[in-house]
Structures are given as structure tokens and as C-alpha cells.
Amino acid sequence: xxxxxxxxxxxxxxxxxxxxxxxxxxxxxxxxxxxxxxxxxxxxxxxxxxxxxxxxxxxxxxxxxxxxxxxxxxxxxxxxxxxxxxxxxxxxxxxxxxxxxxxxxxxxxxxxxxxxxxxxxxxxxxxxxxxxxxxxxxxxxxxxxxxxxxxxxxxxxxxxxxxxxxxxxxxxxxxxxxxxxxxxxxxxxxxxxxxxxxxxxxxxxxxxxxxxxxxxxxxxxxxxxxxxxxxxxxxxxxxxxxxxxxxxxxxxxxxxxxxxxxxxxxxxxxxxxxxxxxxxxxxxxxxxxxxxxxxxxxxxxxxxxxxxxxxxxxxxxxxxxxxxxxxxxxxxxxxxxxxxxxxxxxxxxxxxxxxxxxxxxxxxxxxxxxxxxxxxxxxxxxxxxxxxxxxxxxxxxxxxxxxxxxxxxxxxxxxxxxxxxxxxxxxxxxxxxxxxxxxxxxxxxxxxxxxxxxxxxxxxxxxxxxxxxxxxxxxxxxxxxxxxxxxxxxxxxxxxxxxxxxxxxxxxxxxxxxxxxxxxxxxxxxxxxxxxxxxxxxxxxxxxxxxxxxxxxxxxxxxxxxxxxxxxxxxxxxxxxxxxxxxx
Amino acid sequence: xxxxxxxxxxxxxxxxxxxxxxxxxxxxxxxxxxxxxxxxxxxxxxxxxxxxxxxxxxxxxxxxxxxxxxxxxxxxxxxxxxxxxxxxxxxxxxxxxxxxxxxxxxxxxxxxxxxxxxxxxxxxxxxxxxxxxxxxxxxxxxxxxxxxxxxxxxxxxxxxxxxxxxxxxxxxxxxxxxxxxxxxxxxxxxxxxxxxxxxxxxxxxxxxxxxxxxxxxxxxxxxxxxxxxxxxxxxxxxxxxxxxxxxxxxxxx
Numbered sequence: 001x002x003x004x005x006x007x008x009x010x011x012x013x014x015x016x017x018x019x020x021x022x023x024x025x026x027x028x029x030x031x032x033x034x035x036x037x038x039x040x041x042x043x044x045x046x047x048x049x050x051x052x053x054x055x056x057x058x059x060x061x062x063x064x065x066x067x068x069x070x071x072x073x074x075x076x077x078x079x080x081x082x083x084x085x086x087x088x089x090x091x092x093x094x095x096x097x098x099x100x101x102x103x104x105x106x107x108x109x110x111x112x113x114x115x116x117x118x119x120x121x122x123x124x125x126x127x128x129x130x131x132x133x134x135x136x137x138x139x140x141x142x143x144x145x146x147x148x149x150x151x152x153x154x155x156x157x158x159x160x161x162x163x164x165x166x167x168x169x170x171x172x173x174x175x176x177x178x179x180x181x182x183x184x185x186x187x188x189x190x191x192x193x194x195x196x197x198x199x200x201x202x203x204x205x206x207x208x209x210x211x212x213x214x215x216x217x218x219x220x221x222x223x224x225x226x227x228x229x230x231x232x233x234x235x236x237x238x239x240x241x242x243x244x245x246x247x248x249x250x251x252x253x254x255x256x257x258x259x260x261x262x263x264x265x266x267x268x269x270x271x272x273x274x275x276x277x278x279x280x281x282x283x284x285x286x287x288x289x290x291x292x293x294x295x296x297x298x299x300x301x302x303x304x305x306x307x308x309x310x311x312x313x314x315x316x317x318x319x320x321x322x323x324x325x326x327x328x329x330x331x332x333x334x335x336x337x338x339x340x341x342x343x344x345x346x347x348x349x350x351x352x353x354x355x356x357x358x359x360x361x362x363x364x365x366x367x368x369x370x371x372x373x374x375x376x377x378x379x380x381x382x383x384x385x386x387x388x389x390x391x392x393x394x395x396x397x398x399x400x401x402x403x404x405x406x407x408x409x410x411x412x413x414x415x416x417x418x419x420x421x422x423x424x425x426x427x428x429x430x431x432x433x434x435x436x437x438x439x440x441x442x443x444x445x446x447x448x449x450x451x452x453x454x455x456x457x458x459x460x461x462x463x464x465x466x467x468x469x470x471x472x473x474x475x476x477x478x479x480x481x482x483x484x485x486x487x488x489x490x491x492x493x494x495x496x497x498x499x500x501x502x503x504x505x506x507x508x509x510x511x512x513x514x515x516x517x518x519x520x521x522x523x524x525x526x527x528x529x530x531x532x533x534x535x536x537x538x539x540x541x542x543x544x545x546x547x548x549x550x551x552x553x554x555x556x557x558x559x560x561x562x563x564x565x566x567x568x569x570x571x572x573x574x575x576x577x578x579x580x581x582x583x584x
Numbered sequence: 585x586x587x588x589x590x591x592x593x594x595x596x597x598x599x600x601x602x603x604x605x606x607x608x609x610x611x612x613x614x615x616x617x618x619x620x621x622x623x624x625x626x627x628x629x630x631x632x633x634x635x636x637x638x639x640x641x642x643x644x645x646x647x648x649x650x651x652x653x654x655x656x657x658x659x660x661x662x663x664x665x666x667x668x669x670x671x672x673x674x675x676x677x678x679x680x681x682x683x684x685x686x687x688x689x690x691x692x693x694x695x696x697x698x699x700x701x702x703x704x705x706x707x708x709x710x711x712x713x714x715x716x717x718x719x720x721x722x723x724x725x726x727x728x729x730x731x732x733x734x735x736x737x738x739x740x741x742x743x744x745x746x747x748x749x750x751x752x753x754x755x756x757x758x759x760x761x762x763x764x765x766x767x768x769x770x771x772x773x774x775x776x777x778x779x780x781x782x783x784x785x786x787x788x789x790x791x792x793x794x795x796x797x798x799x800x801x802x803x804x805x806x807x808x809x810x811x812x813x814x815x816x817x818x819x820x821x822x823x824x825x826x827x828x829x830x831x832x833x834x835x836x837x
Contacts, residue, residue: 011671011672011673012673013636013640013671013673013675014636014671016635016639017636041784044668045636045668045671046599046600046633046634046637046667046668047599047634048599048667057615063672064615064670064671064672065671067668067669067670076785094750094785099785110615110617111617112616112617112648112669112676125749125750149748182746183746186748186749205747208747212747213747215747257747258749265749267747268749377782378787379783379784379787380749380782380783381749381784385749418673431639431640431643432639
């Protein structure tokens with residue numbers, strides 16, 4: 001069994017935001033997995049011509065937003081990927097201002113400079129970017145694949161051939177569709193293997209009927225064995241009777257496109273992943289409505305091929321209603337499946353891990369569960385048309401979006417928030433640490449590891465929340481032992497006298513902020529009973545110590561932006577000698 | 585250029601302004617690239633900005649000073665106009681322009697008297713100007729009421745059987761136009777296309793409701809859409825309250 005860490009990605013300085021930050025994506029630098037980039041439908045906080053990416057340099061524990069994506073203050077769609085070597089970040093986007101698809105690149109993901117445009121195409125949909133690197137003639141060359149649905153409703157794959165070459169950086173365009181039937185659905189997904197095997201999967205509509213949103217579809221897989229870098233690319237798989245290469249991994253499926261479940265639209269869900277140890281072993285996941293036209297379900301199926309995509313079999317099934325499958329295979333052959341299930345009026349995000357292709361029960365982690373009717377949707381997609389799961393070494397990294405109510409019941413495996421939140425009152429707070437903020441949709445990062453991740457400063461798990469820290473326990477124990485007349489129940493409850501004294505202090509000091517008022521409670525708890533009422537030098541010394549602790553907490557909160565000092569209350573710290581000289 | 589004109593000019597370029605005091609040069613409050621024009625600045629007062637940045641008063645943030653202006657000395661208090669660079673535990677912004685405190689103090693006093701944010705009057709004026717400039721680009725400006733809503737008939741490329749989550753889902757609103765302020769259109773019924781989709785790409789496009797009245801900024805559609813209806817709503821600002829017409833008339837006069 002492994003450990004999972006879940007982190008709300010909204011930074012502390014944006015505690016007041018209420019955007020619908022849906023449809024997240026993620027890139028982890030394989031060379032240095034502490035370098036991570038996330039994306040979502042998050043607008044630039046101050047507007048402007050550049051959209052933001054989320055950047056972490058500490059393994060996803062903390063995040064900053066950096067405005068580096070051209071095309072407007074947010075994106076139409078965005079997916080990201082790091083090259084295997086060199087730390088080059090690539091992005092596939094639909095520009096907000098023109099809806100054109102662009103492939104972007106930056107050699108320095110932490111820079112504040114806009115990403116470089118490598119490729120620009122019109123009328124594309126849902127660019128999905130996968131990146132890797134390969135050594136050619138002793139030189140590392142990036143291989144970047146962008147799957148999309150092109151203007152002719154065909155799946156499309158492009159590949160960048162160099163990390164530093166000028167635009168278009170050797171991009172080769174390969175249309176994958178042209179099958180019998182009217183069109184392909186938006187997702188085109190890819191999986192690349194270090195030996196040069198590249199799989200591309202797409203959903204092809206064989207018949208649309210009714211209002212056009214009812215359709216029968218097949219899931220098609222194409223493969224290339226040499227990085228797709230040839231004239232007849234992605235033609236390694238074929239089926240008799242088909243006019244284009246590719247194998248149907250599943251056929252005669254039904255979907256009702258743009259149907260809604262739990263405030264979210266459904267209709268096209270697809271994922272593919274290849275085993276890094278064996279390019280013959282490849283997993284595929286998609287959703288369909290098994291109930292057909294009259295059905296209401298949206299089932300998720302996982303398929304496995306052990307022969308390089310020629311034959312497929314269903315190895316796992318989740319129903320009746322799930323979406324956003326995301327697959328990855330770790331270096332030790334563990335398969336990860338993340339998805340979002342609508343059940344009991346909630347969106348539940350799960351991570352399943354298996355080492356035997358679900359022959360036995362998988363290890364399952366519930367990452368998040370929250371009512372699907374909060375907040376109200378402001379646009380589609382509500383939580384996203386996709387999420388992402390990546391494997392780097394033996395670890396899994398992923399991202400999903402969901403209701404950000406700070407309720408530990410929503411995070412059975414714990415969570416860490418950077419934005420200001422009170423998990424006791426279950427209320428989000430603005431940067432002042434006082435003003436309530438309404439719930440919204442936030443992106444959440446998660447990291448699964450066999451070893452327990454290092455605890456974050458702000459991290460809190462449900463167990464930790466339910467259990468007083470050891471320091472408090474030991475203080476209580478010490479207090480109880482030193483005052484044999486005090487029961488544990490008394491030690492756990494601040495005495496009335498303390499509350500009364502605090503009330504008196506508050507009333508006599510109207511200038512105190514709510515944050516300051518809230519501070520003493522923890523330390524009252526630590527202080528134990530009769531602390532203030534016992535009198536004497538010990539009590540006075542103890543009071544001074546507690547006051548000092550309170551000041552320390554306040555200073556820390558000011559630094560973290562969770563509390564503030566009004567300009568008028570800004571302490572006069574005097575003039576530095578240098579400044580005094582200048583003034584003279 | 586007067587102080588007020590200078591402020592308006594900077595407000596056009598910068599989404600965020602504040603009175604700040606330079607506390608350190610060559611430093612930062614968060615992990616951003618630092619050079620000798622990277623400053624730690626104490627935000628004495630936020631003058632304008634999006635809601636998420638209005639709480640920065642009383643905090644230290646990072647300011648990347650403009651390369652084409654001399655950096656201010658430590659201890660200098662000035663009015664800085666900036667756009668956002670990075671948002672983490674702290675905030676980093678990039679300077680767009682700078683004015684001495686004296687240039688904005690009269691405006692701050694006036695605003696304080698009116699109990700509104702320092703540049704609220706300028707922001708209103710700018711919003712009106714932007715709206716009027718947008719109206720200038722419209723092919724027709726009319727007053728009217730929605731009398732009919734129906735799904736657009738599929739023609740040409742629209743009829744091609746394909747689907748996308750970004751599909752606009754074209755609908756046609758029939759406006760009963762009772763006043764034409766601008767454009768080649770007669771009073772009476774006018775057909776107007778609009779994207780009824782709630783997809784992220786179309787979320788801000790006005791979606792007319794039954795019996796809704798207002799000032800409508802109409803645009804000629806491109807390509808095959810022109811066969812469906814002569815006009816289209818395609819910008820968030822294309823439906824306005826009737827009162828906006830007064831401001832437009834003033835602007836045009």
C-alpha cells in the first residue's frame with residue numbers, strides 16, 4: 001500500500017478567487033520530478049494578454065501562477081508535457097482570442113516570459129500533448145506529439161523534432177482518420193515508449209442519428225514503431241476491410257454527446273498508456289452508454305493488449321456513471337487509473353492501482369468526494385472534459401478539479417490548502433483571513449508514492465485533524481500529572497474563566513481583528529484549565545509565554561498572507577543608517 | 585499631459601495600481617527571477633485592480649521595475665501601475681508606469697469624499713470609452729425587444745455532421761427593433777444569430793431571453809452564417825442596458 005498526498009493548487013495570494021478552474025492538466029519533469037506544471041481554465045488573476053500556468057518546484061507541495069501562455073487571459077483548451085531530458089516544457093492550446101490551436105515551448109518553465117509559438121492551426125479541437133526525448137546521433141532530440149481533431153473532423157497527430165529549433169521545429173502532421181463514418185470525436189490520445197513505439201487512440205463515430213448527438217462509435221488504436229517520423233506514419237496496425245490503418249479495440253458502442261450528469265457534460269472520454277518496461281503492453285480506457293438511447297449510464301471500461309495493440313480485452317469496468325479516465329504505468333509495472341465517478345449526488349475522484357491488471361482488487365484511494373451541486377456551474381466543462389495521470393519512476397502524479405469546500409470529510413486521504421481556509425468551520429477565507437469566500441471549482445494535485453511523502457508545513461490529514469499533535473498531548477499529560485486534581489476532560493476543555501477573561505480583553509480592545517481574536521483559542525487549549533485563574537508568578541510567566549506564542553503565530557500569518565497589518569497600524573521601525581544618510 | 589490624463593493613460597495599460605514604498609532593490613517576496621530592478625515594495629494602498637488583488641494593502645509584494653525608467657531609491661513612495669507576473673504566497677507584478685504620489689493625491693481625496701475607490705470615476709469613464717469604441721466597430725446599434733427565439737437551421741458547413749464540445753449551438757433571436765441609432769437596418773423584425781452554447785469558449789456571448797429589451801450592438805456574420813441571419817451577437821458587450829445609449833451619443837458627438 002502506498003501513500004497519497006492531495007494539494008489544493010490555488011496559491012495563498014489568490015485566496016479570494018472563485019473561478020471555475022476546471023479541466024486540469026499536468027506535466028512532471030522526468031529528470032527532476034519536483035518540477036511540475038499544472039493548467040486549468042484559470043484566468044490570469046489581473047487579466048491581460050497572457051494566461052497562467054501553475055508552477056511547482058517542490059514536488060507539488062506549493063504552487064504559483066505565472067502568466068506565460070499567449071492568446072488571452074485564459075485558454076480555450078490546454079495540455080502540457082515536459083521533454084524526457086532537458087526540462088523543456090511544451091503546451092498545446094486553443095487560444096482564447098482566436099480559438100486557433102497552437103503548440104508552445106519554453107526552455108525555462110519558471111520564467112515569466114511568454115512561451116514561444118511553434119505551430120499554429122485553425123479549427124482544431126482538444127489538443128492533447130505528450131512529450132519525450134530520444135537520442136539521435138548522440139544528441140537528445142525532443143519528440144512531442146499533439147493529438148487533436150482537425151478541421152475535417154479527423155484525428156491529427158503532430159510531432160516536434162527538436163528542443164531548440166526555430167518554429168515550426170520540424171513538426172510533421174499526420175491525419176489519422178478517414179474511416180467509414182461521419183466523423184471522429186474530439187479526443188485523440190497518445191502513449192509513447194522509449195523504444196520508439198507510439199500509440200494513438202481515437203473514438204470514431206460510425207453512425208450519428210436523432211438530433212445528431214446520438215451516435216455509435218468505435219475506439220480505434222493506431223501504432224507507429226519509429227516515433228511516427230516517416231511518410232507512412234502510424235500504419236503498423238491494420239484490420240482487414242478497413243480503408244485506413246488501425247485496429248478497433250472496441251466497436252458498436254453508444255454515446256449521447258453533450259449529455260449532462262452532475263452539472264457536467266459527458267460524451268467523449270478516452271485514455272491510453274503503455275508499459276515503460278514493455279512496449280507490447282498497452283492499456284486503454286473509454287466511456288460509453290451501455291443502456292443505449294434510453295440509458296442514463298456512462299460506464300468506464302479498461303482494456304488491455306499484450307500484443308502491441310492487435311487484440312484487446314476488457315479487464316476492468318466501472319459503473320454506472322464515471323468519466324475522465326486517466327491511465328499511467330509506473331516503472332515497476334503498476335498501472336494507475338484515476339477517474340471521477342458521479343454517485344450519490346457527489347463527484348468522487350478515485351485513484352486505483354493494480355499490479356495484475358485488476359485480476360485482484362486494486363489498491364483504491366478516494367482523493368476527493370463532494371456534492372455535485374456546489375458550486376453552481378458557470379460554464380461547461382464543470383469539472384473538466386479530462387484529468388491527467390502520469391507515472392515517473394515508481395510514483396504517480398495526477399491532477400483533477402473539484403468542489404473546494406474545506407471539509408476534511410471530502411478528502412478521506414487528507415489535503416493541503418495554500419489558500420486561506422478554515423477546516424473547522426468549513427469556510428474558505430480571503431487573504432485577510434476573515435472574509436468568507438464562496439466555494440468554487442479548484443484544481444487539486446495528487447502524488448502517490450510507496451513511501452510516505454514528506455509532510456508539508458500546511459498539510460493536514462484527517463487522522464491528524466482528529467488527533468491532537470504530540471506536543472499538545474505531552475503538554476496536556478504534563479499538566480494533568482502536575483495537577484492531579486484535573487481530569488483529562490477538563491484538560492481538553494478551556495475553562496469558562498478563560499473564555500470570560502478573553503471576552504473582557506476583546507471588549508476592552510476593540511481594535512483587535514477577528515484573526516487576532518481567533519488566535520488565542522488554540523493556546524487556551526494548550527494552556528489547560530485554571531491557567532489564568534491560578535494566579536502567582538508561574539501563571540504570569542505562563543501568560544507571557546503564551547502571549548509570545550500568539551505574536552509568533554500572528555507574525556507567521558502575516559508572512560503567509562493569512563493576516564495583515566493595516567497601513568495605519570504599521571509599526572515604526574525607525575530609519576536605517578543608510579537611509580538616514582540619504583535623507584541628510 | 586495633465587495628471588488626470590496620465591492616470592487614464594496608465595489605467596488603460598495596467599490592471600492594477602497602488603501606492604507603494606520601495607523597501608529593497610534586488611530582492612523579492614517570492615521565488616521569481618531577481619535582478620537589480622526587482623524590488624520589494626510595501627503596498628500602502630491599492631488604488632484599483634481585480635477583486636483578488638484588492639486585499640494586498642498592507643503587504644509586501646515583488647515589483648519588477650520597468651527597464652526604461654530609472655529605478656526609484658529605497659524609501660521612495662510613489663504610485664505604481666502594473667500587470668500581474670506571478671501569484672504564490674506573495675504576488676509579483678511588473679511595472680507598466682509610475683506617477684509621483686502628488687499626481688494622484690487630489691484624485692484620491694475626491695474619491696474618498698465620494699466613498700468610492702480612488703480611480704472609480706476614471707474606471708467608469710474608461711469602461712464607457714471602451715464600450716463606445718466597441719460600438720464603433722458594430723455594424724448596427726439598435727434598441728429592441730426579443731420576440732422570438734429558435735434554433736438556427738443548419739445550412740452549408742453548419743449542416744456537416746460533426747460534433748464538438750466547443751460547438752456554438754447557433755440560435756436565432758428575432759428582435760423587434762423600434763429605434764435604429766446606427767447601421768443599415770430598418771425598424772421592425774431583425775434576425776440575429778447568437779451562440780447558445782455554455783461551453784467555455786462561448787460563455788460570455790450574450791444569450792437573449794424571451795421579451796428581453798435592450799441596446800443591441802449587431803455585427804455582420806462571416807461566411808455561411810450570413811445566409812442564416814444578417815446580424816450576429818459575438819461579444820460579451822453586445823447587449824447593453826438602454827441607458828448606455830446616452831453615453832454613446834455623448835461619445836459620438
